[in-house]
Amino acid sequence: MPPSPPAVAALDPLDPRQRDVLYAIGCGLTDAEIAASLAIPERAVAGHLGRILATLRLRDRAAAIVHAFDCGLVTPGHGPRRRTADTPSRTRARRAADRTPGAGLRISLLGPPQAWQDGRPVDLGPARQQAVLAALALRPDRAVGTHELLDRIWGMEPPVGNVVPVYIYRLRKILRTGPGDGTAAVIEREQAGYRLNRGAVEVDVARAEELAATATTAERAGDLAEAVRVCSQALDLFYGEPLAGLPGRFAELERLRLTEHRITLAQRKAGWQLTLGRTAEATAELSALATAHPLNEQIVALLMRALHQGGRQAEALAVFDRTRHRLGEELGVLPGELLRRTRQTMLSRDRRS
Known part of the structure; x- marks a missing residue:
């Protein structure tokens, strides 16, 4: 793949041989492998590298690797153009990987960040490297610039050195999208940043957002049973506190947003269950949700409604009293209109029955 126009400009100071050496370095080859690939003495490789570093004002070999990626000379997921032929055993292994069910790269952020390649876990590195990946994964429709990443993850305490390109390089190395060296770039470099x-x-x-949209479509079509089923699938994707352990203002805001999204999904599911008459299921799930979020008045109101619908009026009133006491003790406020109206509706129905 030829370098893009910005890459050509970045490589102008280098002669053709130096570009070849930089390409091979970016592909991760050792000096001996570069020498064999280019048919030059191994000591000449070291000389070329020294001149590359001086010409481009790079600190060391690692900086040269990062530069090769950032200027577009090396495309993530694609190895050296000069490669030895695969052995029959390696070819068979690659073909077997192509047929493996469920092959592919999956990233999970609805809990502590995790990744799997073809079903095998991938080590995502230190917390801030994971935070860089999360920032890209949660903004997939646009490129994120280096300064924006620094602000989102480090805030008012920027790191010493140009660490973002290093983290991007490491993530490109460990995240693969195909057998062997991979078949597609996981993180792309654009003029505005990384995507x-x-x-x-x-x-x-x-995936959770897609399932939530599908549940809404089912609700509009009047198929509440399908809405509950799909909503359950979305909730099953949550396996802990979203983005747990990640630093930075962006991660904190996204953690709050995703937690609220989870609560909203659970509330919608419970509401559909009550409409379908699946009172016991809704009560059990709402009880657990109210335990985790005791001051969320919408959850408490739904739990009161579920208990009352199941003939447990005294317990529903006890939930109201307990929540009223807790709101006063912890927040210094009275129950809101929703809770008061729910309680009044229950009492009115009881008097009429």
């Missing part, structure tokens, strides 16, 4: 290739990766946050 996660949505077509090459499955992200659980995006």
Whole structure:
């Protein structure tokens, strides 16, 4: 793949041989492998590298690797153009990987960040490297610039050195989208910054949003049973506190947003269950939800409604009293209109019955 126009400009100071050496370095080859690939003495490779570093004002070999990626000379997921022929055993292994069910790259953020390649876990590295990946995965429709990543993850305490390109390089190395060296770039470089290739990766946050939209469609079609089923699938994707352990203002805001999304999904599901008469299921799930979020008045109101619908009026009133006491003790406020109206509706129905 030829370098893009910005890459050509970045490589102008280098002669053709130096470009070849930089390409091979970016592909991760050792000096001996570069020498064999280019048919030059191994000591000449070291000389070329020294001149590359001086010409481009790079600190070391690692910086040269990062530069090769960032200027577009090396495309993530594609190895050296000069490669030895595959052995029959390696070819068979690659073909077997192509047929493996469920092959692909999956990233999960609805809990502590995790990734799997073809069903095998991938080590995503330190917390801030994971935070860089999360920032890209949660903004898949646009490129995110280096300064924006620094602000989102480090805030008012920027790191020493140019660490974002290093983290991007490491993520490109460990995240693969195909057998062997991979078949597609997981993280793409654009003029505005970096972008996660949505077509090459499955992200659980995006999947949960798709399922939530499908549940809404089922509700509008009057198929509440299907809405409950699909909503359950979306809720099953949550496996802990979203983005747990990630630093930075962006992660904190997204953690709150995703937690609220989870609560909203659970409330909608419970409401549909009550409409379908599946009172016991709704009561059990709402009880657990209210335990986790005791001051959420919408959840409490739904739990009161479920208990009352199940003939447990005294327990529903006890939930109201307990919540009223807790709101006063912890927040210094009275129950809101929703809770008061729910309680009054229950009492009115009891008097009429």
